[in-house]
């Protein structure tokens with residue numbers, strides 16, 4: 184996992200899981216689900232976000248439900264990283280499990296929509312190329328570094344299982 | 357030095373002598389609850405991809421509750437897949453249209469003090485009323501749990517919340533939580549909220565479960581209540597013998613808490629949360645001057661349609677009628693509750709007053725089934741969340757209240773302090 188550079192999409196405080204993944208689209212595919220991501224707060228986001236773009240948010244990002252679709256939508260859109268002042272617990276865990284770095288970023292207010300931002304989750308650096316400001320942030324927790332750099336929980340489990348390092352149940356015939 | 361209940365639970369689950377807040381541990385999972393919504397349909401393809409099965413078919417519990425009964429072809433397909441999964445992986449505990457998962461864990465003796473449990477739903481915190489760890493995780497993480505039987509956790513700090521005093525008429529556990537969402541906010545992530553004090557000791561398990569359920573609305577990892585005789589009785593009622601050390605699972609007197617709060621139930625008024633978040637709450641009487649018309653009054657969800665909740669509703673409705681122009685819908689939290697409420701006359705009181713009974717399931721709570729609302733409509737609900745679009749349209753408005761308050765709004769046609777209708 185190397186540094187990513189993209190355009191910033193900026194959101195406020197307490198953006199909840201239900202606006203990231205509205206319940207009424209729950210039965211639909213990831214594509215459909217993602218196309219409605221955050222439509223209640225920013226109708227342009229889902230249709231215009233580009234791979235590598237950076238999502239910037241305020242406090243308690245992802246508050247609410249356990250629905251993995253909230254995190255999966257961002258992974259599906261290939262968002263490069265998330266920078267929020269703080270996270271809701273389940274959403275934070277889901278993001279990392281999908282291999283998208285989510286970093287705690289207290290200075291979120293210093294990034295404006297469309298700023299060009301570079302994030303290096305391993306080194307723990309954020310650079311706002313538009314304003315010229317650089318920041319250091321806490322990198323991803325060490326015990327999760329391997330999993331995230333492999334692309335998330337599934338590739339990580341696959342490798343461990345194939346290497347015989349994990350005890351699991353057997354797939355029934 | 358003394359230890360908190362969560363430290364003791366995580367020490368046992370991670371096979372350590374003791375653990376401290378902030379420490380990262382790997383815990384063995386005693387129970388993994390997965391649901392139709394984010395369970396088999398998300399997890400099965402991942403098991404196929406990894407070429408493995410479930411770690412323990414006794415410990416993985418499956419519940420079909422979110423899309424029941426099927427209202428469209430997609431729901432029907434999801435439910436069929438869920439049933440096929442249960443057969444294929446020979447799952448021993450499967451609840452198919454029996455009620456809402458969190459209530460079923462309690463009703464069926466699955467939870468014991470000291471256990472370490474994971475659930476694929478954010479309100480899994482409800483299980484903490486039994487003095488066990490039970491918290492919510494996304495389907496991706498539950499996939500890992502179902503495969504390995506393990507999960508990593510950071511040992512949380514504990515916020516202690518004590519209540520003393522007695523509720524006045526028309527006040528319930530739900531009012532405590534709408535009050536606490538305002539007082540403590542929704543940002544207590546990676547912390548545990550442990551409830552205690554004389555008011556909590558007096559509560560039935562069903563009322564205690566409201567407090568732990570809505571620990572999720574405080575953003576907490578989970579809610580906990582130390583076990584007592586009432587807990588043991590509930591375990592026995594679920595058909596399980598409590599473990600011998602059940603009552604030992606409690607925080608030590610000299611344990612360290614990161615915050616301690618004490619509140620008085622004597623002075624607590626019925627609370628209502630305005631759109632679009634549970635922390636946006638105020639005393640119910642503050643809403644009266646605005647005469648907020650209610651299109652729908654909804655009694656439902658894991659948190660708000662247990663037998664005690666239905667009794668509250670009936671106590672308000674007895675001898676009254678739902679206002680014309682307002683609809684009242686009641687979806688009891690489980691089949692067992694439905695049966696009990698039918699037997700003791702509660703359902704008859706509700707239907708005679710003009711209420712409609714819906715099937716047991718998540719239904720309109722998360723905008724998934726019968727009872728969703730349209731653009732511009734106002735709903736007052738006994739559920740736990742009122743995020744924008746939660747119960748249907750993005751342009752609808754959801755208020756949250758206790759079952760008393762929701763029933764009172766159904767009768768008045770607008771939001772009122774329920775105490776006026778009880779006297």
Ligand code: SF4
Pocket residue numbers: 422456457458477479656657658659717718721722739740
């Ligand atoms: S009733 Fe509502 S809050 Fe409870 S599990 Fe179902 S969707 Fe979640």
